[in-house]
Amino acid sequence: MKSAVENLNPTRVRLTVEVPFEELKSNLDAAYKKINQQVTVPGFRKGKIPARVIDQRFGRGAVLEEAVNDALPGLYQSAVEEGELNPLGQPEVDITELKDNELLAFTAEVDVRPKIEIPDYSGIEVTVEAAEVSDEDVDKAVEQLRERFASTSVVERAAAEGDVVKIDLEAKVDGEVLDDGVANGVDYTIGSGELLDGIDDAVTGLEAGATATFTSELKGGSAAGKEAEVKVDVTSVSARELPELDDDFAQLASEFDTLDELREDSRKRLGQSKKYEQATEAQEKVLDELIGLAEIPVPEKLLEDEVNTRKHNLINHQLAQMGIDLAAYLKMQDKSEEDFDAELKEQAEKGIKTQFLLDELVNTEKLNVSQEELTEHLMRRAQSSGMSPDQFAQAVVEGGQVPMLVGEVARGKALAVVVEAATVKDSNGEVVDLDDEDETAETVAADAEASDDTEVASAEAEADKPEGDKPETDKA
Numbered sequence: 001m002k003s004a005v006e007n008l009n010p011t012r013v014r015l016t017v018e019v020p021f022e023e024l025k026s027n028l029d030a031a032y033k034k035i036n037q038q039v040t041v042p043g044f045r046k047g048k049i050p051a052r053v054i055d056q057r058f059g060r061g062a063v064l065e066e067a068v069n070d071a072l073p074g075l076y077q078s079a080v081e082e083g084e085l086n087p088l089g090q091p092e093v094d095i096t097e098l099k100d101n102e103l104l105a106f107t108a109e110v111d112v113r114p115k116i117e118i119p120d121y122s123g124i125e126v127t128v129e130a131a132e133v134s135d136e137d138v139d140k141a142v143e144q145l146r147e148r149f150a151s152t153s154v155v156e157r158a159a160a161e162g163d164v165v166k167i168d169l170e171a172k173v174d175g176e177v178l179d180d181g182v183a184n185g186v187d188y189t190i191g192s193g194e195l196l197d198g199i200d201d202a203v204t205g206l207e208a209g210a211t212a213t214f215t216s217e218l219k220g221g222s223a224a225g226k227e228a229e230v231k232v233d234v235t236s237v238s239a240r241e242l243p244e245l246d247d248d249f250a251q252l253a254s255e256f257d258t259l260d261e262l263r264e265d266s267r268k269r270l271g272q273s274k275k276y277e278q279a280t281e282a283q284e285k286v287l288d289e290l291i292g293l294a295e296i297p298v299p300e301k302l303l304e305d306e307v308n309t310r311k312h313n314l315i316n317h318q319l320a321q322m323g324i325d326l327a328a329y330l331k332m333q334d335k336s337e338e339d340f341d342a343e344l345k346e347q348a349e350k351g352i353k354t355q356f357l358l359d360e361l362v363n364t365e366k367l368n369v370s371q372e373e374l375t376e377h378l379m380r381r382a383q384s385s386g387m388s389p390d391q392f393a394q395a396v397v398e399g400g401q402v403p404m405l406v407g408e409v410a411r412g413k414a415l416a417v418v419v420e421a422a423t424v425k426d427s428n429g430e431v432v433d434l435d436d437e438d439e440t441a442e443t444v445a446a447d448a449e450a451s452d453d454t455e456v457a458s459a460e461a462e463a464d465k466p467e468g469d470k471p472e473t474d475k476a
Contacts, residue, residue, distance in 0.1 A: 072093060146242050310347070
C-alpha cells in the first residue's frame with residue numbers, strides 16, 4: 001500500500017491511498033464467504049457455492065463492493081498511522097479507481113488536530129480582585145444566618161414589607177385560566193423578589209381575606225414570556241421575628257459559645273471563599289492571555305458541531321426543564337437570536353482552542369495523571385453531580401468516559417503550570433500566592449472547554465473506533 005498526505009488547510013488533510021489488489025485477497029475471501037451464507041443456488045448446498053458461480057449469478061461487482069467496504073477502515077487506519085495524523089471525527093472517503101485484479105485507489109479527507117506552537121507564557125501578568133473581607137461582609141453573612149432562624153406569627157393587620165403572606169394565585173392569559181396557572185397555599189415574603197413582578201405592590205396593605213389583581217410577564221410554564229392577569233388571594237399575614245444578635249443566638253445557630261467567635265468563623269470562611277474566587281479569576285484571565293498569544297486554528301466542522309450541540313442541550317435540556325422555549329429565554333435575556341448565536345459560537349471556539357492548547361502543553365511538559373489525582377477529581381465531579389462516588393464512577397466506566405476524566409485532570413495540571421509561571425497581582429498591587437491551584441485549574445479548564453457531547457476527545461474517540469464500528473464509505 002502507498003499513501004500520501006496533502007494539507008488542505010491547517011486543520012484538514014486529504015489522504016491519497018493506492019492498494020495492490022493482492023492485498024485485498026483476505027477481504028475477497030471473506031466477501032465470498034459472507035455472500036455464500038446469504039444466498040441459495042439450485043444444485044449447491046448453502047455455503048458451498050463456488051466463487052465462479054457467485055460471479056455469474058450475482059455479479060463480480062457485488063463481491064468487490066463487499067470486499068472494499070470490509071477493507072477500507074483498516075486501510076484508512078494504516079494510512080493515518082503512516083502519516084502520523086491525529087484525526088478528528090470520521091473521514092469523507094471517495095473511491096477514485098477500482099480495477100479488478102489490479103488496483104484500488106481512494107482518497108480520504110478528514111479534520112485533524114492542528115500543530116500548535118506553545119507561546120512563551122513566562123511574561124503573562126494579570127490583575128485580580130483583592131481577597132479582602134470587610135466588616136460589612138461579616139455583618140451580611142451573620143445577618144443571612146439570622147434570617148434562617150427567624151420565626152413567624154400570624155398577625156391581624158395589613159401586610160407590610162418583610163411579612164410572610166400565605167396566598168392563592170390564579171393566572172389568566174387572554175381571559176383563559178392557564179392549566180398550570182393556579183397555585184394554592186404559597187408562602188411568600190414581601191420584598192424578596194422570589195415570585196412575579198408586581199406582586200409586592202399588589203399584596204402590600206392587604207389583610208387576610210383580601211384579593212387583588214395585577215399584570216405580570218410569566219417567567220415559566222406553558223405561557224412563559226406572555227403578559228398575564230394574576231389574581232392573588234391573601235389567606236393569612238405573618239410577621240417575621242428575628243432573634244437577638246447575642247451569645248444565645250451564636251449557641252443556637254452554631255457550635256460557638258459567643259457571637260464574637262461566630263463572627264470570627266464567618267470572617268475565616270468568607271476569606272477562604274474569596275481566595276478560591278481569586279484563584280479562579282486568576283486562572284481564567286491567565287488562560288485568556290495564553291489563548292491570545294497562540295495561533296490556534298479551529299476545524300470548521302468541529303466548531304459547527306459544537307455550536308449545534310450547545311444549542312441543542314440548552315433548548316432540549318436546560319430550557320425544557322424550566323418549561324420555556326428559546327424565544328422566551330432570549331426575551332428574558334434581552335438578546336436577539338443573532339447575538340445569542342454569535343455568543344454561542346464565541347464560547348464554543350474558546351472551548352475548542354482551550355482543549356487544543358492545554359493538550360499540547362500536557363505533551364510538551366510530559367504531564368502524567370496519577371491514580372490518586374484521578375480519584376480526587378472523580379470525587380469532586382461526583383459531588384457536583386449530586387451522585388455518590390460509587391454511582392458516578394460506575395457511570396463513568398460504563399460510559400467509557402475514563403479517558404475524558406484523565407484529560408480534564410491533565411489539562412488542569414497544564415493550566416496550573418502556566419499560572420505558576422505568570423505574575424498574578426491583586427487590585428492593591430500585591431503579588432498573589434495561589435494555593436491548591438491544580439484543583440481550581442481543573443475547574444477553569446473544564447468550564448472553558450467544549451461541551452461533553454462534541455468535545456475534541458469525543459471526536460478523536462470517534463476516529464479511533466474499531467473497524468467494525470466505522471460507517472460505510474461512499475463509493476465512486
